[in-house]
Amino acid sequence: MSPTVFRIGSYRFYFFSREEQRIHIHIISPDGEAKFWIEPIIALAAYSGLSKRQLAHLQKLIEERKNEIVKAWKKHFEY
Numbered sequence: 001m002s003p004t005v006f007r008i009g010s011y012r013f014y015f016f017s018r019e020e021q022r023i024h025i026h027i028i029s030p031d032g033e034a035k036f037w038i039e040p041i042i043a044l045a046a047y048s049g050l051s052k053r054q055l056a057h058l059q060k061l062i063e064e065r066k067n068e069i070v071k072a073w074k075k076h077f078e079y
Contacts, residue, residue: 002014002015002016002017002026003015003017003072003076005025005068005069005072006065006068008061009029010029010030010031011027011028011029011058011061012027012028012029013025013026013027013061013062013069014026014027014028015072015073015076017076022037022039023037023038023039023069023070023073024036024037024038024045025038025062025069027058029050029054031049031050031051031054032047032048032049032050032054033047033048033049033050034046034047034048034050034055034058035047036058036059036062038062038066038069038070038073039070042059042062042063042066044059
């Protein structure tokens with residue numbers, strides 16, 4: 001199961017259920033995909049197919065919506 005947290009344009013932000021305990025978010029688009037750690041700091045974990053400009057934009061979106069991501073994570077994984 002991989003619930004969608006939100007969508008922005010062609011980007012889908014989602015979790016993989018039962019992947020690992022450290023809070024992170026996956027993003028997929030027609031151009032590629034990425035994974036960002038949310039804690040202890042927001043940081044790029046992995047990516048493919050996305051430009052540095054796209055990655056910077058995604059990181060900014062994640063920073064702006066960090067609280068929403070953490071809340072959705074805790075709700076989904078029942079912390």
